[in-house]
Amino acid sequence: MQLRNFFTPTWAVIAAGLLFGAYFAIGELSVGGMLATNNGMIWTLPLVTYIFLALMSTGVSIVLCHGTLTQRDEIMRQQRSLLVLAASLLIGGFVALGTELGSPLHLFWLVFSPNLTSPIWYMGTLYSIELVLLLVKLVRDLQGHHGRIDQSLTWATLGVAVAAALMLGAVFGTVTGRADFHGLHASILTLTAALASGAAVIVLTQPSGGLPQIYIRALRGFSALMAILLTLRWGYEVHSSVVDLQGWVTVWMIAPLAVVALFGGRLPRTAAALVAAVSLWVVLAFVITGQMVTLGPMATWYGAVQAYRPNLAEVGILVLGIAVAAALFQLGRQAWLSSSPQAGR
């Protein structure tokens, strides 16, 4: 890896993102109070950044594991690249989460002080295990170790990835007293968003040139799945008489996904960018809408229903999470993929 490889437009954009995001993250970690939050609007864009990146990582892991277990040549050739991508996204998500929690050390405290009834504990622990499994697989691949244990590792990674995405939904689905959160649909939504956004980021990070058809098929298929799920939810919201249900699905979320599902093969990278953006929007809308109706005395402080708009600091943390993921992926690509004999493998 040569120094001149860092003087590229890609690294300039990443560095700008890191600096922009780090400014706000340091401010939030040291002084606090920079986010557009209050005691009624509790989880906002920084947490959504974590959810978005973690789900994206999950989607990449699921595609990779499925491809490896079913011996898909196009996917197995890119195993190292996909491992680096999944791990980078997850670390980027953890950076955003660490900022939201007020200290990166809180992530460790969460895992090592278990409450076995808490969905958040399971979610955090599963994603930590997922990161360890991805790194173990990556190290084994870099060292050229390939054996029977790899299949077990792949099955474990797949199982943990699916469970982690479902558990992330359960964090919201098990909430009582908030009409927009409660229910099994939250877990189905997070798993579907993981698949769609994971396929999207794989397409977006493919090197220029030939784009394997399997990824385009995955992108279109998962977009169709998400469009169907959102349509069902939209139908439920339209006909619902549940008190305090605000509803978070709009036609403008469904339409782009339907277009990608039908015509995504023509401009796959544009389609992938669209799916990634819609996935972020869906997760943000879901998380925010569930908190819009303020509960109990908080309604006296903030009004019965709150509006939310992310501020610059929150956008900064979104940028930081994405920039960290991009930096790690780019670093991995330069170190292990471009100059090695296994380049692109």
Added chain:
Amino acid sequence: MKYAMVIDQQKCVGCGGCILACKAENNTPPDINWCDKITRTSGTFPDVRFEYISTMCNHCDNAPCVTVCPTRAMYKSPRGLTLHDPDKCIGCKACMVSCPYGVISFNWQTPHREWQKESQLVAAGTFTPREMLLRAGGEGNPHANPERGVSYPVLRARGTVEKCTFCDHRLAKGLEPACVEACPPRARIVGDLDDPESEVSRLIRRYDGTPLRPELGTRARVFYIRSYSPERRT
């Protein structure tokens, strides 16, 4: 023994004395109330009804905040109180999202930071807040009640949640919670729900006391009896 509270809605006049007493006792920052109120206006003119419901942590038997807390910072005490250990709190705020009553608050910034200011209200004429704090010697603010520190930090840390403890430090000494003691019309009664002859048990039986949002199955331990009606006021 399991503590519970009864709030008599017919006696409550909405004076907010409970809120102020709680603030003084527990050193809550200006933007956080452990004891708070829900106000509701319903109906159309001239048949308008205004409701004032005094509220705080309901110390639920089946507390969602305890279930979801990943680090067990929220826990149930042997006497049924839902308590919080700030040393274990990582600031994930899951308890706040899960609490269906909206009575858990977060310290987004350092509590009582206004007492660290070095600017004078009147130049060369008054103390700065920081000077006043140093002279008075309070922890975090000059009015801080040191007795609170027996079971919970007097000055809480940024990045952690806080909520009503039913004044566990006072209950331990055989005293009533500050809100109960301060209530002018004695609209609040605290006692042992396990004892069928306690005043809270008798009032709940007599007036069919119900907690807030009972349909959620949280088994809250703050019960409300009667509702305000001028005709019934004696």
